[in-house]
Amino acid sequence: MSEEILINITPMESRVALVENGVLQEVHVERTQRRGIVGNIYKGKVVRVLPGMQAAFVDVGLERAAFIHASEISTREGNAAETISTLVQEGQSLVVQVTKDPIGTKGARLTTHLSVPSRYLVYMPRTSHVGISLKIEDEAERERLKKTVADCIAAEGIQETGGFILRTAADGARAEDILADIRYLRRLWDQISAQMQTVNAPTLIYDDLTLALRTLRDLVNPRIEKIRIDSRETFQKALGFVAELMPEVSDRLEHYPGERPIFDLYGVEDEIQKALERKVLLKSGGYLIIDPTEAMTTIDVNTGAFVGHRTLEETIFKTNLEAATAIARQLRLRNLGGIIIIDFIDMEDEDHQRQVLRMLEKQLERDHAKTNIIGITELGLVQMTRKRTRESLEQVLCEPCSHCQGRGNLKTPETVCYEIFREILREARAYQAEGYLVLANQRVVDRLLDEESGNVADLEIFIGRTMKFQVESMYSQEQYDVVLL
Known part of the structure; x- marks a missing residue:
């Protein structure tokens, strides 16, 4: 499986795309004026x-x-x-x-449990524990890494307390690479310690790396074949960073000088647009509906146009398997976190249920965020969690709709017309006026003059006053004003 990292830099923002076999899997966006602060x-x-x-x-x-x-x-x-x-x-x-x-x-x-990460290690100055990522499963490798860290600490003659966690990237790392990381982290911690003693609150003591350098530190693994950067300045910074921390990656760094934007070249822009949509189409003809809410994210799986070739159960099973792969990708791509509830299409066969869950677990193994599948509820819903540390893609790129205030739907013109009628009745009882001018959206005024014209006439007779209508092009469908004449 070939993986590439694309880094797009402009003065306003930095963007990173992780592409596997030509398909976008993750996208990270950091605005210059609104940088993330996790790790600071x-x-x-x-x-x-x-x-x-x-x-x-x-x-x-x-x-x-x-x-x-x-x-x-x-x-x-x-x-x-x-x-x-x-x-x-x-x-x-x-x-x-x-x-x-x-x-x-x-x-x-x-x-206050401080930690500072490098390529292979996380240094924790306030504990003396040495831990290893659970994703490194081989027991012999875990023992080797533990011994390597102990040997390096002894060789450096480090006396004061401080613990380390070996990250997933440390799997197979050489002793000299781990020693280089320990030295880098010690230098960094000495700088942080000195500042802690001298600065006054509130002050930023340690600013985590920029998105581009953080990507090199956290996302690069042996599967990454190329890291393409479209900014000469960032490319030079990246060369300096990898020379100090991860020299074996230097030959994979590449400056992209092309005229065509790097994200356009790989179709990333189109995929980002799709990642903001509620509906995700599956190749079979089925589809997902993804609804993030304040409390949780719900994902509904539907067969759609997929009718299958054999039995209904087989059609459902195939759709759910495809959906499991698509869901794992969408969680990474949209950076959805917290509680996630998945409503797969109901399956009678328990073996099919197990296979779909296994497929979801397998696809989530490549996720950098911690995920935990709790199981299937009595209602047949899959419960899972995904660690949330940064805003989702939608939260970074979008804001709630000013027309519907984030509800996702608008009152119909018919509903707004009846609200206007009730408002006019209230006004007629409270104030003396010669007539009323209604300012409203084009669709609402059109309905008042057409389908509701009979109701308008009846209301004019009932209150004994006339009504006039005026289109306000800047009004949303739900906005209106009733003015006394």
């Missing part, structure tokens, strides 16, 4: 302690105060049962790291 370390000030929620609000210099739970505050004694009031006081300075970006109306989420 701040010296903040506690502004409010909430004993009832076992949490506190911390001012780290953002638009909204950030939120930290008592369980995310480390103590020297390691006593997890301590209350928030004994852990922090208002006005106190606190060094914290962002674990979740501000999303919607919620402020950023924080922790």
Whole structure:
């Protein structure tokens, strides 16, 4: 399987596309004026302690105060049962790291369990634990990596406490690569430590890498054949970054100088547009309906035009298998997180159910975000979760519709006409007027003058006054005004 990473840079934004066998699997967007802050370390000030929620609000210099739970505050004694009031006081300075970006109306989420990542390792200065990614399953490799880290720490003569987590990328890594990572992380932590002592709250102490460099650190694996960057400046920065942290990747970096935009070349722009639509077409003729809500995301699977060749059960099974693959891709592409409920088409055969679940699990193995399939409910719905750290693609690129306020539908012209009639009746009872002027959208006025003309005439007789209508081109279908004449 060939994989490529495309990096598109403009002064306004950076975009990254992960393409597998010519098909877009992930897209990441970072606006220059609204960069993500996950991983950033701040010296903040506690502004409010909430004993009832076992949490506190911390001012780290953002638009909204950030939120930290008592369980995310480390103590020297390691006593997890301590209350928030004994852990922090208002006005106190606190060094914290962002674990979740501000999303919607919620402020950023924080922790004091600091960690700094490199290519193969995550350094945790406040623990002494050495852990290994669960995705590295081979027991012999896990033991080798653990021993390698211990040997490197001993060789460096590191005395003070500090723990490491070996990332999935460390699978098969050489001892000298891991040693280089440890040295890089030590240098970085020394810089952060020095700032922690000298700066005043609220201040940014450590700014995580830009999207382009973060991509090189987190997404590059042996399957990635090419990393194409369309900015000469970013390409030079990337060369310097990989020379220090991951020299074996240097020959895979490529500057793309073409006239045609790099995302157009691979059809990425069209795929991004499709990823914002509610309906996803399957090759068989079936389709998915994806509805993100505040509480969860629901995904409905339908056979659509697919009629199959054998039995109905076989048709349903084939559609569900195809849907499982498509759903795994859509979760990555749209960066959907939190609770996800999937309504596959009902299957009578339990073996078919197991195969569809296995297919979903297999496709989710390549997902960089942590996923957890809980199982099938009594109603036949698949429950799963996907770790949410950054805004979804829709939240980054879109805003709620100004006409329907995010409902996804509009009142019909007929409904608006009857609202206008009721408003006029209220006005007629409350005020004396010679007549009424109704300002409304074109479709509403057309209906008032056509299908509702009989009702208009009856209402004029009933209230003893005339009504005039005027089209307001800037009004949405639901907007109207009734003016006394």
